[in-house]
Amino acid sequence: MTTATESVELTRVGPGTVMGKLMREYWIPALMSSEVERGGAPVRLMLLGEKLIAVRDDAGRVGVMDHRCPHRGASLFLGRNEDGGIRCIYHGWKFDVSGRCLDMPNVSPQQDFKHKVGAKAYRAVERAGIVWVYMGARAEAPPLPGFEILDVPDGEVGALFIQRDCNYLQALEGDIDTSHFGFLHAGHVEADELEKNDPIYHTVAIRAPEYHIADTDWGTSYAGHRAAGPGRTSWRFGNFMFPFWTQVPNGEFSQHVQVRGWVPLDDEHTMYCVLWWKRGLSAMNQSDPAYKDGALIGGMGRRNDFLPNTTDWLGRWRLAANASNDWRMDRAAQRDGTIYSGIESIHLQDQAVTESMGPILDHTFEHLAPSDQMITRTRRRLLMAARALRDKGLPPPGAENVEVFRDARGGYFVADAGSGWQDTYAKELAGAARPARGVLQAAK
Ligand code: FES
Numbered sequence: 277m278t279t280a281t282e283s284v285e286l287t288r289v290g291p292g293t294v295m296g297k298l299m300r301e302y303w304i305p306a307l308m309s310s311e312v313e314r315g316g317a318p319v320r321l322m323l324l325g326e327k328l329i330a331v332r333d334d335a336g337r338v339g340v341m342d343h344r345c346p347h348r349g350a351s352l353f354l355g356r357n358e359d360g361g362i363r364c365i366y367h368g369w370k371f372d373v374s375g376r377c378l379d380m381p382n383v384s385p386q387q388d389f390k391h392k393v394g395a396k397a398y399r400a401v402e403r404a405g406i407v408w409v410y411m412g413a414r415a416e417a418p419p420l421p422g423f424e425i426l427d428v429p430d431g432e433v434g435a436l437f438i439q440r441d442c443n444y445l446q447a448l449e450g451d452i453d454t455s456h457f458g459f460l461h462a463g464h465v466e467a468d469e470l471e472k473n474d475p476i477y478h479t480v481a482i483r484a485p486e487y488h489i490a491d492t493d494w495g496t497s498y499a500g501h502r503a504a505g506p507g508r509t510s511w512r513f514g515n516f517m518f519p520f521w522t523q524v525p526n527g528e529f530s531q532h533v534q535v536r537g538w539v540p541l542d543d544e545h546t547m548y549c550v551l552w553w554k555r556g557l558s559a560m561n562q563s564d565p566a567y568k569d570g571a572l573i574g575g576m577g578r579r580n581d582f583l584p585n586t587t588d589w590l591g592r593w594r595l596a597a598n599a600s601n602d603w604r605m606d607r608a609a610q611r612d613g614t615i616y617s618g619i620e621s622i623h624l625q626d627q628a629v630t631e632s633m634g635p636i637l638d639h640t641f642e643h644l645a646p647s648d649q650m651i652t653r654t655r656r657r658l659l660m661a662a663r664a665l666r667d668k669g670l671p672p673p674g675a676e677n678v679e680v681f682r683d684a685r686g687g688y689f690v691a692d693a694g695s696g697w698q699d700t701y702a703k704e705l706a707g708a709a710r711p712a713r714g715v716l717q718a719a720k
């Protein structure tokens with residue numbers, strides 16, 4: 277069980293918190309490159325409880341900085357993006373994207389101290405259509421994480437952001453809680469309605485899978501396994517990767533190059549950020565699941581209806597179905613068995629249950645079951661790493677040695693029974709499609 281103290285340590289991410297410090301050891305996906313227009317208006321951005329702006333200058337360089345002007349604190353969100361920097365509209369001070377003060381026009385040349393003052397700017401790089409930001413204290417930023425997906429050419433990477441209105445931990449834990457699939461998402465589907473080779477066949481044939489779980493160099497891993505006919509086993513592998521990433525089994529293992537980030541915007545809001553290989557066999561690339569007679573399975577659509585983005589701190593990538601309209605729940609569909617949950621899509625079903633827990637779940641309220649071992653283990657791994665950083669200054673997994681992420685993969689497959697789960701994983705990975713090993717982008 278998770279104590280009240282552990283719950284607070286795990287869920288709070290602001291500056292100075294235990295988990296906030298851990299998160300700041302890593303590069304964080306902040307926004308889509310397309311959200312910041314060259315020479316255009318700044319974007320309000322909340323990350324780890326800090327109010328920031330992102331802006332692209334007229335030379336195309338992206339900056340992510342504290343929104344407050346270091347003169348008297350007016351918001352640089354209001355600023356003028358002009359000629360190589362952002363100019364505060366209050367007294368005209370101007371900063372480049374690295375925070376350097378370029379101009380202090382309300383002060384006489386003799387008293388000008390622009391060389392002594394700077395806006396607080398974080399290091400930012402662009403990769404896979406995303407602006408990544410490093411909010412840590414190291415003089416030299418680490419490389420980007422060594423994910424396989426970042427070996428893929430940018431043009432072959434799909435990226436999607438969706439805001440979730442709850443703490444990052446309960447959102448993330450939906451991804452490593454594999455036994456919910458046969459209920460929340462597929463409770464209305466029977467195995468005999470599906471083709472035998474359908475990816476979800478085994479998950480509904482046996483709804484209480486057995487598990488293997490272990491700590492790994494990148495975080496934690498699990499394998500859900502079920503008997504799949506004589507001498508065969510159905511495997512579903514998934515991972516947690518430091519500090520807020522997952523890989524889920526919703527794709528053919530041999531081609532499933534994907535990561536899912538649960539980026540804390542603040543303690544009560546999270547940005548889901550998924551990156552996937554468009555050429556691989558992932559749920560993101562496949563048509564909507566169907567029964568063997570060809571009819572679409574209810575509640576498994578992949579469409580997301582977004583509200584228009586606004587300039588608010590928390591106004592980006594919000595879904596139209598949300599707590600205010602009960603996630604557009606259809607009680608008739610729930611009752612007649614068309615959709616077990618009554619909620620329209622897999623993502624929205626996950627969104628509804630985790631948001632319904634409230635902004636931050638009271639973890640002392642839970643009654644964790646044997647099916648929750650992956651959750652318990654992942655919390656422990658996060659806590660231990662955050663405390664080791666706080667108490668001994670030990671860098672957390674993958675913060676320096678970013679290569680630990682390279683062999684992490686999630687996905688499903690059926691294999692001959694009899695081998696150990698980790699051997700089975702290694703063998704499947706050895707035969708899997710892998711994007712060419714590229715050179716990691718050097719951090720500035
Ligand atoms: S507050 Fe920004 S220039 Fe004065």
Ligand SMILES: [Fe+2]
Pocket residue numbers: 450456457460461622626
């Ligand atoms: Fe789910």
